[in-house]
Amino acid sequence: MLKACKRLALIAGLSALAAGCAVSPTGEKTLLLNSPQQMNAMGTQSFxxxxxxxxxxxxxQTNRYVQCIADAIVMQVPREYGYAPQDWELVVFKDEAVNAFALPGGKMGVYTGMLKVAKNQDQLASVIGHEVSHVLAQHGNARMSQQMLTQLGITATSLVLADQVDSKTQKAAVMALGLGAQYGILLPYSRAHESEADMLGQELMAKAGFDPREAVSLWQTMAEKGGAAPPELLSTHPASTTRIRKLDAQLSQYYPLYQQAQAEGRRPNCDALKPR
Ligand SMILES: [Zn+2]
Structure with a gap:
């Protein structure tokens, strides 16, 4: 698969792209064409x-409550991802939309509307853990890379047919790669990315001492809220029955991590700060 990724990049006529073939945290093959520095700059700018x-x-009080949960989550981010706990910035937006997000560069946003749906610290931790996981797994980069490749597709085909790479075409391709900032950074994620963020997120929350069963409850609530006026979060994160079933099945793996965290004294008490 990794070979296929490299071949695809080479067909696109840019040997430099082949260097972007990578493996995601859960072992999925992925193409990352932007450097982490570029992604961090874009994330920071969007934020x-x-x-x-x-x-x-x-x-x-609202800020203290959300910060308490976010702090406990980012403490559990393995250092290999290149983020230290103090690298993360959280902003609570006063907005009725049921939404939350995280961006490369360690930026987290939680809307006050989300606090009305996520009923307790554990449910909000599942949302924050999930969003942070999208950043750790570089899903924004992967998605943008895919879009760039799609855009390059026509060029790539003509290149293969002509069996040559002239400097003009190469220049056009490089320019296309530089257009990254124009792509929306908050577009929907693929189902594979959603699953991966659910896995990593549920693991993070459990390790932080938040009850991973509450991730199942949160998404059940979200699913119930679909319909005529679905929460904003659903437009980027569909609450499918498959997702809920998977989160439930993953408990056999993550619940013991939660028990271990509790035994080791990681028992966040953010609910005490929750505004009534
Ligand atoms: Zn997601």
């Missing part, structure tokens, strides 16, 4: 724009 565009929640 700054959101901070200007959206109202920021100033209520101290």
């Amino acid at each position: 700054e724009q959101m901070k200007e565009k959206l109202e920021i929640e100033k209520d101290k």
Whole structure:
């Protein structure tokens, strides 16, 4: 598969792309064409724009509650991902939308509307853990790379037919790669990315001492809220029965991690800070 990835990149006429073939945290083959530095810069830029565009929640207690949960989650991020706990920035947006996100560069956003659906610290931890996992698994980079490749597809075909790479075509391809910033960074993720973020996220929350069974409850609630006016989060993260079944099945693996965390004293008490 990794070979296929490299061949695809080579067909696209850019040997440099072949270097972008990578393996995701759960072993999936993935093509990453942007450097982590580029992704971090884009994530940070998007986050700054959101901070200007959206109202920021100033209520101290609300902020303390969400920060408490986010802190416990990011403490469990393995260092191999290149993030230290203090690298993460959290902003609570005063917005009724049921939404949350995380961006490369260690940026996390939680909307106050989400707090009405995620009933307790464990449910909100499952959302934050999931979003942080998208960042760790570099799903934004993978998605953008896929889009770039699709855009390059026509060029690639013509290249193969002509059996030559002229400098003009190569230049056009490189320019296409530089267009990354124009692609939305908050587009829906693929089903494979959702599953991977669910796995990593449920593991993170369990290790932090949050009850991983609450991830199942959260997504059940989300599924019930679909329909005429579905929560914003559902547009990027469908609450399918498959997802809920998988989260439930994964408990055999992650519940013991939660028990272990509790035994070792990782018992977050963020609910004590929760605004009534
Ligand atoms: Zn997701």
